[in-house]
Amino acid sequence: MLVNKRCTYCGKQFQAQTTKTRYCSHACNQKHYKQIAKKERLQETGQVKEVDKIAFVDKIEIVKAREYLSIEDCAILLNVSRSSIKRIIENGELLCFNVLSRVLIARRDIETYCRNELKKPKFKEKKEKPISKKAKHFNKDNYYYMGEILNYYDVSLKSVERHIKTHNIEKVKKGRFSYVLKSDIKKLFGSPLKKQ
Numbered sequence: 001m002l003v004n005k006r007c008t009y010c011g012k013q014f015q016a017q018t019t020k021t022r023y024c025s026h027a028c029n030q031k032h033y034k035q036i037a038k039k040e041r042l043q044e045t046g047q048v049k050e051v052d053k054i055a056f057v058d059k060i061e062i063v064k065a066r067e068y069l070s071i072e073d074c075a076i077l078l079n080v081s082r083s084s085i086k087r088i089i090e091n092g093e094l095l096c097f098n099v100l101s102r103v104l105i106a107r108r109d110i111e112t113y114c115r116n117e118l119k120k121p122k123f124k125e126k127k128e129k130p131i132s133k134k135a136k137h138f139n140k141d142n143y144y145y146m147g148e149i150l151n152y153y154d155v156s157l158k159s160v161e162r163h164i165k166t167h168n169i170e171k172v173k174k175g176r177f178s179y180v181l182k183s184d185i186k187k188l189f190g191s192p193l194k195k196q
Contacts, residue, residue, distance in 0.1 A: 006079070008032060011056035068104045077110065088113070138172060143179035152192035153185075163188050 002015040007024035009032040014024035023029040032055055056076075063073045071089075075082045088094045093116075095109045144152070149160050164171065164180065167188065172179045 006056065008057050009035075009055050011059070011076070067107055069107060069110070071103055071105070074105055074110060078114075138174065138179075140179075142182055143172065144182055144185055145177040145179050147177075149180065149185055149189075153189045154193050155189065 002017065003019055003021075004013060005016045005021060005024075006013055007028050008022040009028040010024065012024050023032065035055065059076055063069065063077050066073065069077065071082050071085045074085045078085070085094070089096050089103075089105075094105060094113045096103050096105045098104070146157065146160065149155070150157060153160075163169075167184075169180060169184045169188075
């Protein structure tokens with residue numbers, strides 16, 4: 001069984017074979033081990049030096065402590081891409097403000113956005129198309145389904161679709177089949193080549 005996880009070191013998503021796996025690769029595991037060892041050595045010697053790369057787990061802790069977040073911080077916190085955060089902002093669903101050239105988002109606004117998303121229904125209801133007059137008085141004997149047209153007239157589906165579209169012929173959808181009036185098809189292609 002594969003489990004979707006996020007790498008502790010680089011933050012990339014990957015599929016792990018066990019629930020205890022923390023790293024996406026052996027390389028990330030080694031780099032994180034070396035980083036921790038380096039931090040410990042620096043603490044022992046009393047040197048204060050910033051380590052090159054911050055682990056993903058540490059990034060989350062840093063982000064959680066902030067009241068105002070950048071787009072990148074929001075992406076880390078919500079586990080989505082930066083472009084997703086930008087799209088949410090552009091749609092007006094998430095409030096933000098600018099400090100000089102930097103876009104900042106208040107933590108409470110993110111929490112409000114998440115609460116609103118939880119309240120939304122998971123599946124949108126499909127809007128039913130208005131039923132046409134032809135569909136109301138549907139009699140199967142007066143219609144061809146698409147497979148019959150291909151069979152009787154020796155034409156390709158692409159050709160039939162193109163003709164129906166250019167001549168604005170109405171298709172009636174019943175179940176998984178699309179039906180077209182026999183009279184409309186006879187105007188387009190004449191009498192059938194094969195007997196019905």
